[in-house]
Amino acid sequence: MIPKEKLMEMYEKMVRIRRFEEKAVELFLKGALPGFLHSSIGQEAVSVGACAALREDDYMISTHRGHGDIIAKGARVDLMMAELFAKKTGYCKGKGGSMHIADLDLGILGATGIVGAGLPIINGAALACQLKGTDQVSLCFFGDGASNTGSFHEALNMASIWNLPVIFVCQNNLYAESTPQWVHQKIQDISVRAQGYGIPGVSVDGNNVLTVYRATSEAVERARGKGGPTLIECKTYRWLGHYVGDPGTAYRTKEEVEQWKSRDPVKQYRANLLANGVCEEKDLDAIDRRLEREIEEAVEFARNSPDPDPEDALQDVYIGEYIP
Amino acid sequence: MIPKEKLMEMYEKMVRIRRFEEKAVELFLKGALPGFLHSSIGQEAVSVGACAALREDDYMISTHRGHGDIIAKGARVDLMMAELFAKKTGYCKGKGGSMHIADLDLGILGATGIVGAGLPIINGAALACQLKGTDQVSLCFFGDGASNTGSFHEALNMASIWNLPVIFVCQNNLYAESTPQWVHQKIQDISVRAQGYGIPGVSVDGNNVLTVYRATSEAVERARGKGGPTLIECKTYRWLGHYVGDPGTAYRTKEEVEQWKSRDPVKQYRANLLANGVCEEKDLDAIDRRLEREIEEAVEFARNSPDPDPEDALQDVYIGEYIP
Amino acid sequence: MREITYREALREGLREEMKRDETVFLLGEDIAEFGGTYKVTQGLLEEFGPARVRNTPISEAAIVGAALGAALLGMRPVAEIMYIDFSTIAIDQIANQIAKVRYMFGGKARASLVIRTQGGAGRSSAAQHAQSLEAWYSHIPGLKVVMPSTPYDVKGLIKSSIRDDNPILFIEHKLLYNEKGPVPEEEYLIPIGKADIKREGKDVTIVATSRMVLRALKAAQALTEDGVEAEVVDPRTLVPLDEETILQSIKKTGRLLIVHEASKRCGFGAEIAALASEKAFYDLDAPIKRVAAANTPVPFAPKMESFVIPDERAIIKGVRELLG
Amino acid sequence: MREITYREALREGLREEMKRDETVFLLGEDIAEFGGTYKVTQGLLEEFGPARVRNTPISEAAIVGAALGAALLGMRPVAEIMYIDFSTIAIDQIANQIAKVRYMFGGKARASLVIRTQGGAGRSSAAQHAQSLEAWYSHIPGLKVVMPSTPYDVKGLIKSSIRDDNPILFIEHKLLYNEKGPVPEEEYLIPIGKADIKREGKDVTIVATSRMVLRALKAAQALTEDGVEAEVVDPRTLVPLDEETILQSIKKTGRLLIVHEASKRCGFGAEIAALASEKAFYDLDAPIKRVAAANTPVPFAPKMESFVIPDERAIIKGVRELLG
Ligand SMILES: Cc1ncc(C[n+]2csc(CCOP(=O)(O)OP(=O)(O)O)c2C)c(N)n1
């Protein structure tokens, strides 16, 4: 039995992600945000279900499509929004932007813009915990496209042979940019690749937050108990294009998109909570309203924050002085 | 039924490899050869069994431990020996040495010193044949250690999704340099990795040349018939150290080495030919003697060949002129 | 003459060569239906079909390796690496295999292929999507490096690159694709290894590459108000480098300013400075000056990004210092 | 003072730091029982156990990525890449992740790690095992690059590198391991960023790196017969570079010769030449000269290899030309 508090927290996080992402898209389309933006709308159940299985002192690493993951691990939306706005108060002081948000105090080891590059790094975090003798686990998100990178293979093999406390969570949204899964790999269930490393692998419905939570919890338990790594594939869908600006229509049918939208992970979970009598509609509405405000305030904070000074660009290259 | 001629040719090739390698080791230990030398003694059945399943116009790519593979595909030992001696008459005019022998006319696309790097390249050869509409197939040798490289993964996935006419032949000699297989990967049968790409995979006794031949022939037939790639793991053993100079004792027991030597692929095959009445002892002895001579002549050729001119170093960087 | 964009000119060049030579084919991530992230290959799938316009998995090493294998069999592949930042994943294939096969094999192999990629900052794409790595590739013997700055050049040079028998790294710039310029209807080629004097002048030589050529031209225009006539030399190809044209210009002006977008330390500008200090020492009337990006990763925030990347003002300031 | 080899000095440095700081650990291919291909880590497994002296699969990206992940959690890993030629496989992790995390994350991450590797020619190891790629890494802001030439320097610098809070590429030379030199018994550190004048002189400045320092010293000795007193400056660390010491020396001598083993084009020598042509222009009495490897892959044959790699004669000839 999952305690009510936990159930409600998951709902809250899913809605926080949805609202954050919607707002970010809106702002981007208005030209308020520089750079690119990869929306994770539609994938909330994976981010939240997986991170809900972690402790605050566990580690997580994310991807170019990372806002959802990062919020799920506890990141502050005001500092995130400020980063999207390229402000000095942002998580990365405006140096990283959407693709590189980190909060090491929350165990968020950042996000990388290089597809697949997070997998080798997460092993190091897990190794550090193993060497220090803690029972912390480390989790890595990555996409279906990333599962074809050399990094995926090298990292899963290393994790398996060193029995590292890692959970590899594949967010299979069926596309790598414009390339459908069947064009980039012959297998359907990415979890079968686990067999090549002698580790457990499982494929689950990535639009059901509780399913993801349960699968991840099992993997976390195994990892904490020195049982080694697990590969979890969560089948899900991104509603929008690869990045804001790509309508996502050149390579997907309207029907496909609509069909997946009808399986909205947030709505489904809301219905589930009500159907199971976990709470009442008004409780959820209250959360919705609170988050609406929270996101507005985050935008406010971001807008009112100062830009970085141009010369700040020369800081943080090294610990110590800039090397001219 | 394999025709006698073919059976005898396989024997001849195995002995050619064995004699070539023994001679090379001897010469290296005497200080006659520059660079390093990776001996393939003990692995003859893989090289010969796999290449015997190919046509002359099929393609093959090899590794740092490539002499056996290259001889099996038909390379001339005199030009090889001259290359080992760094002579102008060598396969690579003394520019490549032991690790980089190629003979494009024989479909030998060379050997690479970077572990795993041959796998992506073989796909390109296979793709070229596919695009040209020929029925040629392409074969890539690599080691157990190489099966942990990112290149292995990217290449097998690409071959599978493009249905390329490729045969991936893993020479699992149980060690990657000093590292035993169980230290570098958790799985025992490397062929299980084929499942991660939705292609056939098989593990066979790599010390039995006919077993390797049959497994490869099946894969070749599939590839020629547009049935796509196959992963074949051949379990074998290198008798000597990783390179000449490494006694190979720091990480292996004497017993293990002796046990594998008792399963000498050349001796076993010889016994097999005699037991099955394919030929008589004297036929094989005649081959042995002929090859002894051939190798001596190769050494002679190499020794009597001129060194390259120092300035030759500036040629062959480009097609066209050296760019200073 | 008609004016078209850099993107269109490039696409025309690709299309013409694909029509002209059946062995030319394209491979890369999202280049087919999607037309590539920067839409260079849009429409080519429809025209040439999926065999010759190939979407790949996210497997840069496998992409480039496949190009090499195909080239060894006589094809002329054009591989696209979406961002030069991702070429890091294929760099073993590029620098250790492609650049070296011909040499290692003693002049027998032909690695006639083009790797198209794009670099540069200015879109707030942050540290992993905005690098300028041309100096790396220029350091590796066996490669040629082409870096066109105008629609006219990009078309003429892509055509020559595809026909060249040597491997070529062809570096576009993400902010040049929309730039327009005159491009003849009739066919033309631009020789690899010939610099272009984009503007004649007598007071100072500005050697600039890629997008910086445009900025140098604007700066040169602005400098006329000081009565300064700057000569702007665009090497167009870094390897081979047209030393003659650069040295002649220095002879005329006595002053050298080098502008590029890569980090200053060990950028290509260092090579040009070295060239001048070796071969034009007695022609120089003042110290050489490099105007290049700061030695920092590329920051996300537009204000910081424009601070680290050279702009017209920095070029003008540099020239004034040189003349001062 | 006692004399020990470069290899022993390096091992002592590693051992002392491992004793001093529990967070220091080693990982790499064949570094445990085998002691590393060049035997640097021999005996450390026995002393520190398999948790801190870790054999890895052949997975360079995973090795370096794991080092980064562990460093983010406060460890101080020392990763060994067997040959700098293989660093190409990890270069996304090195250049895009390790070098940039701190910056991208707005100064929050600490990537305190050392990547030990070795380069250089002279053993007939051919094109893929003999490169000198220091210029590549020096081009990437966020990394420090250390290249020690003597037993004394290698020990003092490995200790400082391990203690440095920034990521360091530590480049050894395969032909220096057996070189002997004085090394104090008592502990000492060498600051990162401080050049060493290996020989004082007044007629010409020779800036040389790694093994070329030894050759420059021999050349300087031979030049005394011409009555020429050459000053030999060893930068020891390329990033940060001790510009002051180099510029002071040029001020004294008025002449600059640069010697390195990397290919000349875009080698680190270009950066030193550029530095001098920018900041020491008025101190120079003659053109700058670079003595570096030819722009070819490294050939196998000893005669060709010694032709392309600078030797004493080339250095002496260079100096005579400069003075002539
Ligand atoms: C190594 C590398 N290659 C290519 C890209 C360009 N790119 C960015 S995201 C992406 C698709 C990633 O697909 P997937 O892993 O499925 O993640 P998703 O975007 O679907 O979340 C690509 C090709 C990149 N960032 N890094």
Ligand SMILES: Cc1ncc(C[n+]2csc(CCOP(=O)(O)OP(=O)(O)O)c2C)c(N)n1
């Ligand atoms: C990418 C890369 N990493 C490391 C090496 C060094 N090295 C050469 S051979 C070898 C072991 C290869 O093992 P395996 O693939 O099993 O082939 P085997 O030597 O057993 O034939 C290693 C580590 C290399 N050449 N390339």
Ligand SMILES: [Mg+2]
């Ligand atoms: Mg995806």
Ligand SMILES: [Mg+2]
């Ligand atoms: Mg092996």
